[in-house]
Amino acid sequence: MNIMQLTVFREVMETGSISQAARQLGRTQPAISLAIKNLEKALDLTLFERRGRRLIPSQEAQYLFVEAEGILDRMNIVSKTMKSLQSAEAGSLNIAAMPGPSTFIFPKFVSENVETHTNFQTTITSRSSQQIRELASTQSIDFGFADFHPPAGKEQRYSAEIVRANCFCAVPSDHHLAKKDIVSIADLDNEPIGTLHPDHPFPRRLAFLFQQENATFKSNIAGQFFLPLIPFISLGHCCSVVDPLTVVTERELNISKSKVVFIPFDAPIRYEYATLTPSYRPSSKHATQVKEAWMSSLFEMLEDIDANPTVHGTSFKIA
Structure with missing residues (x-):
């Protein structure tokens, strides 16, 4: 039959x-x-x-x-x-982004680039970078946006498009560094520094950079991501070295009421992002279009703040 x-x-x-x-x-x-x-x-x-x-x-x-x-x-x-x-006329889109970008800029981008008719279902999930890597590895999302961490020998079934861009020094608007056009690690010697949780590799990297400059790295506030540090910086509790998308978000939302100033470093400190795509999950035409549009939008946002973005390991397959 x-x-x-x-x-x-x-x-x-x-x-x-x-x-x-x-x-x-x-x-x-x-x-x-x-x-x-x-x-x-x-x-x-x-x-x-x-x-x-x-x-x-x-x-x-x-x-x-x-x-x-x-x-x-x-x-x-x-x-x-x-x-x-x-033809990208129906179906579903399941995407995830790490905290920070998922607060505003990622949903804003998605709202401007997804289908709006009733035949299409869009799901946006906010997860830690580690969780997003796991979702991509288990083929559970169409794509995700996370911090890039090199694989630790474990098989990962996804590809990563890596974007590197310059970090900024975030200081209170009345801080003595706020009038400078450019700063160095040495300028932050013995300053109270707000940073990420110790289990994130970025604070360890900062501590190493401070050590190289014979500067004291004094961390007094730690957060899961950078945005919660903005109120502490605005009230003068600390300075910080923040990723460039935090600068983009603060300019959009003005959480600090213009009481935080972002200054570039003389020797760029690069932050690494990754757009992760499952290797074995069939990608719809619409999901591919949205991912490509995200990469273009990401570059545009980073260029607008002079963060000098570059792509590395396009479709870098970890498997």
Whole structure:
């Protein structure tokens, strides 16, 4: 039993005629008769009683007709859905971003670049960078945006498009460094520094850079991501070395009410982001378009603040 036989059978049931079914399907009468005969042979059942030119369906045919309609209607829906996915007209988009970007700039971008009609479902998840790597590795998202961390020898089933950009020194607007056009690590010697949690590699990297400059790294406030540090900086509790997207977000939201100043470093401190794509999850046309648009938007945002973004390891496959 195959799809063509079921299609012919349904048409014969609906028209009650071999000749009419042949006209509807654009086939010859012998071809329709043969399809019915082969279907009866495959099922080892008599589906129609022939009375002259009339075909009288058996009880088994009535049951098969209901089942055949369900199967063929479902096949038709699947076919239309796949065509819609190819043309980006329907389907779903499941994406994730790390805290910070997921607060504003990532949802803002998505809202401007996703389908808005009822046939499309968009899900945005905020997760830690480690969780996003796990989601990408288990093929659970279309793509994710996270801090880039090199793999630790464990097999990862995703590719990473890595973007590097310059960090900024964030200081209170009344701080003595606020009037400088450029700062150095040495300028932050013994200053209270707000940074990320100790389990993040960035504070360790900062401590190393301070050590190289014979400067004291004094961390007094730590957060899961940079944005929660902005109120502390604005009130003069600390300075910080922040990633460039925090600068973009603060300029959009003005959390500090203009009480935080961002200054570039004389020797750039680079921050690494990664857009992660599962290696084995089929990507719809729309998901691909949105990811490509995100990479373009990311570059534009980073260029607008003179963070000098560069791409490294495009489609870098970790597997």
